[in-house]
Amino acid sequence: xxxxxYGHFTDELDLLNAVKELKNKKIHIADVRxxxxxxxxxxxxxxxxxxxxxxxxxxxxIGGSLGLLFQIWVFTKGWPLNFGGxxxxxxxxxxxxxxxxxxxxxxxxxxxxxxxxxxxxxGKIPNILDDDVTxxxxxxILAAKNNNLSEIxxxxxxxxxxxxxxxxxxxxx
Amino acid sequence: xxxxxxxxxxxxxxxxxxKIYLGIAAGIGLIALLIAVFxxxxxxxxxxxxxxxxxxxxxxxxxxxxxxxxVNTLGESTWQINIQRIMESxxxxxxxxxxxxxxxxxxxxxxxxxxxxxxxxDLLQKKTGYLNLPFWMLRFAFYFALWSFFAIYLRKMSVKxxxxxxxxxxxxxxxxxxxxxxxxxxxxxxxxxxxxMSIDAHWFSTLYGWYIFSGMFVSALAVIIIIAxxxxxxxxxxxxxxxxxxxxxxxxxxxxxxxxxLWLSQFLLIWYSNIPEETIYFVERTKNFGTLFYVNVIxxxxxxxxxxxxxxxxxxPLYLAIVAIIVLFGHYLDLYLAIMPGAVGHxxxxxxxxxxxxxxxxxxxxMALFFTFFEKAKPxxxxxxxxxxxxxxxxx
Numbered sequence: 039x040x041x042x043x044y045g046h047f048t049d050e051l052d053l054l055n056a057v058k059e060l061k062n063k064k065i066h067i068a069d070v071r072x073x074x075x076x077x078x079x080x081x082x083x084x085x086x087x088x089x090x091x092x093x094x095x096x097x098x099x100i101g102g103s104l105g106l107l108f109q110i111w112v113f114t115k116g117w118p119l120n121f122g123g124x125x126x127x128x129x130x131x132x133x134x135x136x137x138x139x140x141x142x143x144x145x146x147x148x149x150x151x152x153x154x155x156x157x158x159x160x161g162k163i164p165n166i167l168d169d170d171v172t173x174x175x176x177x178x179i180l181a182a183k184n185n186n187l188s189e190i191x192x193x194x195x196x197x198x199x200x201x202x203x204x205x206x207x208x209x210x211x
Numbered sequence: 212x213x214x215x216x217x218x219x220x221x222x223x224x225x226x227x228x229x230k231i232y233l234g235i236a237a238g239i240g241l242i243a244l245l246i247a248v249f250x251x252x253x254x255x256x257x258x259x260x261x262x263x264x265x266x267x268x269x270x271x272x273x274x275x276x277x278x279x280x281x282v283n284t285l286g287e288s289t290w291q292i293n294i295q296r297i298m299e300s301x302x303x304x305x306x307x308x309x310x311x312x313x314x315x316x317x318x319x320x321x322x323x324x325x326x327x328x329x330x331x332x333d334l335l336q337k338k339t340g341y342l343n344l345p346f347w348m349l350r351f352a353f354y355f356a357l358w359s360f361f362a363i364y365l366r367k368m369s370v371k372x373x374x375x376x377x378x379x380x381x382x383x384x385x386x387x388x389x390x391x392x393x394x395x396x397x398x399x400x401x402x403x404x405x406x407x408m409s410i411d412a413h414w415f416s417t418l419y420g421w422y423i424f425s426g427m428f429v430s431a432l433a434v435i436i437i438i439a440x441x442x443x444x445x446x447x448x449x450x451x452x453x454x455x456x457x458x459x460x461x462x463x464x465x466x467x468x469x470x471x472x473l474w475l476s477q478f479l480l481i482w483y484s485n486i487p488e489e490t491i492y493f494v495e496r497t498k499n500f501g502t503l504f505y506v507n508v509i510x511x512x513x514x515x516x517x518x519x520x521x522x523x524x525x526x527x528p529l530y531l532a533i534v535a536i537i538v539l540f541g542h543y544l545d546l547y548l549a550i551m552p553g554a555v556g557h558x559x560x561x562x563x564x565x566x567x568x569x570x571x572x573x574x575x576x577x578m579a580l581f582f583t584f585f586e587k588a589k590p591x592x593x594x595x596x597x598x599x600x601x602x603x604x605x606x607x
Contacts, residue, residue, distance in 0.1 A: 078605060087522070095520065122485065130482050133475060 040183045041208050042068065043192040044167055045201025046175040050076045053176040056199035057082045065195055066184040071177040093151045094144045101143025105136045167207060175203075217602045218449040220590040225582040233575040233582075240572020247565040259318025260554040261565050264546055265573040266311035267406060268430070269304070271546075272577060275431020277302030277362055278395055279462075281388035284365075290458055292601035293450045293591055294439050299366045300584035301434065306359040307580055311573065312351070319344075322554045325412040334413055342409055350405055354398050361391040366584075369592060376594035399424045410553040414492045416477055423549070425470040429511070430542040432463050433535035438581075440532040448590055450602040453526035457606045460525030463535060464515060471512035496548060499557030507548055510541035543570065 047053040053076065060067055067083060109132040113119065118126045153159045171177045178201065180192045187195070193204045247253045247261075280298035283291040291298075320326050325335050325342040335342070365387055372380040400420025408419045416422075436459045442448040443456075481489045496504050518534045519525055551560045591598065 081605070091521070122483075124483075124485075130475075130479050133479065 040181065041189045041206055042167075042179055042181045043189055043196060043204065043206050044177055044179045045193075045196035045199070045204040046168070046170060046177055047201060048175060050176060052200055053178070054078055054082055056178060056196075056201060059199045060178070060180075060195060063195060065180060065187070065192070067178060068181040068184060069179040071171045071179070073171070073174055073176070076176070090148055090151060094148045097147030098140045098144035102136050102140035104143075105139030106132055109135060168203070168205070170203070217599065220448055220450065221446065223447050223582075223586050223590050225586045229582065230579070233579045236571045237575035237579075240569050240575065243564050243568025244572070247563075247569075251564070253563075253565065254555070254559045255318065256321035257555050257559055258565065259315055259321045260550055260560075261569050262311070262315040262318065263322055263406075263554070264550050265570055266308060266315055267550075268543060268546060268570070269311055269573050269577055270308035271427040272431050272434050273301050273303070273305040273308065273362070274358060274395075274399070275427045275429075276435060277305065277358070277365075277391070278399075278428065279431060279435065281361075281365070281391045281395075284384055284388040285392065287385065287597075289597035289600040290455060290604055292595050292597045293448060294435065294455055294459075295369070295592055296585060296588060296590055297435055297438050297442070299369055299588070300581050301431065302362040303366055303584045304577055304580045305362045306355065307576075309355050311576075323409055323412065325409060338412065342412065347405060350401065354402050357394055357398060361387065361394075365391070366588075370588050372595065373589055373593040381596075399427070407549050410550060411492055413488060416481070416489075416492075418473060418477055422470075422473045422477055425466060425473050426511075426542045426545050429463065429466045429470055430539055432459065432466060433539040433542070435459060436463060436535040437532050437539075440528040440535075442590075443528060450591065453528070454604055454606050456528055456531055457522070457525045460519055460531050463531075463538065464519040464525070467512055467515040467519075467538065471508070471516075474508065474512070495552045495557070500548060500552060503544060503548060507541065507544050510537065511545060514538070514541070 045056075047056060050072070053070070053072070057067065057070065057079065061082070061084065070079060070083065072079070110127065113128070113132075114126050120126075121128075121131075124131070166172060167179070168175070168177065178196065178199075180196065182189050182192065185192060189206050193206060196204045244258075247258055276298045280291070280295060280302060283295075283298075315322075325331065325338065326344055328339070328343070331339070365384060368380045368384045368387070371377075372384075403420040403423035407423055408415065436456065439448070439451055439459060440456060443451040478493060481493060515534060515538050519531075524530055524534070547562075547566070595601075
């Protein structure tokens with residue numbers, strides 16, 4: 039896919055400042071990898087809002103209505119049972135199950151959607167460029183194909199932003 | 212956190228214009244009461260029940276705000292510093308609620324069946340150990356002494372830190388907050404039994420205290436939101452931004468669901484077990500207050516659940532404030548449904564001038580007290596170590 043250049047930072051504030059500086063120079067940042075979530079990084083990278091809440095709402099709606107309809111079908115058509123003389127169609131007693139199915143569908147849909155969207159999942163071989171990023175380093179990755187600059191210029195921009203360990207690799211992804 | 216240009220809050224002035232508005236509102240409320248007493252010839256229990264309901268709402272707003280503040284202080288949350296003085300000033304209104312309660316005391320015989328000691332049935336006879344007037348009065352005094360002490364002491368510590376910042380004041384604030392929560396956990400339940408559940412003296416529900424507490428907390432949150440959004444709009448609290456409203460909106464959203472959870476838990480178990488002495492409570496409300504009974508659930512659960520679901524909704528001050536106002540109305544209705552069927556009965560109650568006008572008087576009194584206390588201290592705690600973070604934090 040072409041060459042990529044990455045640089046490391048050891049402090050989250052340095053990372054945030056560097057990201058802002060690179061963005062100001064109109065350099066496209068392919069990815070930032072951090073050992074823990076960094077507050078304000080999303081805004082600094084100007085990422086759009088995630089669509090996960092919409093998926094959660096849609097899946098919750100589907101789960102809730104399916105759960106309610108299924109119970110209504112079971113207790114009126116499928117296998118009507120008399121519980122303590124209550125009417126067959128007793129909505130209050132369906133509420134807990136409906137609630138649980140709403141939560142279940144929403145949670146699973148969010149988890150699965152996140153894994154699909156982030157290219158993660160069981161059996162995925164992690165593409166780690168540098169082992170330090172699994173420990174305490176913050177990594178900014180620049181791809182040559184996304185920028186008009188050469189690899190050397192990108193490396194210089196990273197170093198100017200305060201990065202250490204600036205390296206160039208020909209990555210496959 | 213990086214230090215940005217954080218504007219200094221402007222000292223708040225409780226202006227004459229505001230006083231005139233509040234005076235007009237209070238006047239309308241009083242006129243509504245006078246008309247109800249002298250011209251409409253309403254049954255006495257309906258008037259007492261209204262006074263009682265409004266006194267309860269009054270103290271609930273203060274208590275809920277005090278609870279919210281103490282929880283945040285104990286948890287050392289940083290975001291709330293900019294709106295902390297709103298909660299403090301709301302909490303300080305608690306001692307004044309005594310006046311409104313005492314104003315309704317002559318009607319205790321009309322409100323509470325168990326006060327008629329001369330003819331009690333067997334069931335109420337067995338409850339006299341707890342439900343008797345002297346012990347009830349003693350508990351009443353104890354609750355107010357306790358809550359007032361905490362409201363005043365916590366405010367004192369908070370203001371002291373403005374002038375001579377010392378770690379010991381903040382430490383005392385934290386420790387006392389913890390004690391308040393311990394006492395509040397018990398007294399919020401017992402007060403709900405004393406003041407609300409004992410109206411239907413034969414009936415009982417073990418989670419009633421929590422149910423009332425959740426409604427109280429949501430109402431207080433709604434008022435905090437309305438005040439915070441208004442203060443942001445008028446530039447009194449320049450550091451309150453969409454982040455604070457977002458967090459308050461999350462609380463309103465979450466605790467509306469919590470309220471619905473308790474509402475359903477109470478309803479479902481009573482409906483399911485179908486024991487006459489328990490179902491009487493809901494039979495009365497669904498049969499004779501049918502529309503309001505369902506409106507209550509829609510306004511207090513379905514509406515905030517859908518209206519506050521998105522991120523944008525919680526960050527839009529005007530929108531959030533409108534939702535908060537509607538939810539506040541909803542919880543007033545919830546209180547109405549808790550009191551009226553038992554205290555007045557469906558034949559004598561309806562929503563008229565009294566029910567709509569009288570709350571204005573209490574609201575005006577509450578806001579006047581609130582503004583008075585808010586004016587007395589700086590609008591934002593000075594010298595607070597968390598101030599910068601509270602002014603520059605971001606929600607993810």
